[in-house]
Amino acid sequence: MNVSFKVRGVEAVQSFLKSVPRGALKVALEAFTEYIVGNDAHGLKHNDPYKYVTRKSAYGFSFFTDKQRRWFFWALNTGQIDPGSGKRTGATSEAWKAVPLASGYQFKITNNTAGGFYTRDDAGQARQPAKVGWRKVSQVLADNYLGGIRAAVAAVKRYLASK
Numbered sequence: 001m002n003v004s005f006k007v008r009g010v011e012a013v014q015s016f017l018k019s020v021p022r023g024a025l026k027v028a029l030e031a032f033t034e035y036i037v038g039n040d041a042h043g044l045k046h047n048d049p050y051k052y053v054t055r056k057s058a059y060g061f062s063f064f065t066d067k068q069r070r071w072f073f074w075a076l077n078t079g080q081i082d083p084g085s086g087k088r089t090g091a092t093s094e095a096w097k098a099v100p101l102a103s104g105y106q107f108k109i110t111n112n113t114a115g116g117f118y119t120r121d122d123a124g125q126a127r128q129p130a131k132v133g134w135r136k137v138s139q140v141l142a143d144n145y146l147g148g149i150r151a152a153v154a155a156v157k158r159y160l161a162s163k
Contacts, residue, residue: 031155
């Protein structure tokens with residue numbers, strides 16, 4: 001699975017980027033993108049707080065197939081899984097990457113894990129992660145774009161001071 005998105009139509013971001021001198025635009029875009037990707041405290045890499053929600057409450061039943069039910073109880077009895085424990089590996093959060101495209105004036109933010117698609121993607125988020133409280137990519141962007149603009153302004157100021 002692959003999650004990616006493009007920012008279009010965010011007027012505050014576009015108006016700020018138009019006011020930035022051409023040489024500093026790359027610095028501003030890099031800082032904004034880095035802020036949106038984030039870390040443990042904000043952005044796409046920030047895990048939403050753990051909340052246990054049963055599959056039955058999300059889907060109306062616990063198992064889709066008898067094979068799935070048999071595997072679950074086998075894994076539970078052998079200690080392979082510990083449901084409701086809130087143990088997270090962090091692999092999905094750490095998989096968010098910002099890659100500059102050829103021009104250097106565009107960045108592609110991606111997450112190539114299945115977890116990124118099923119927990120954060122605007123079109124692919126499953127019902128259970130939605131009920132647990134995982135925010136979609138568009139919501140994370142909306143919640144963090146002002147901080148991204150502040151990071152971009154600070155990066156431009158540092159860039160201009162160094163020139």
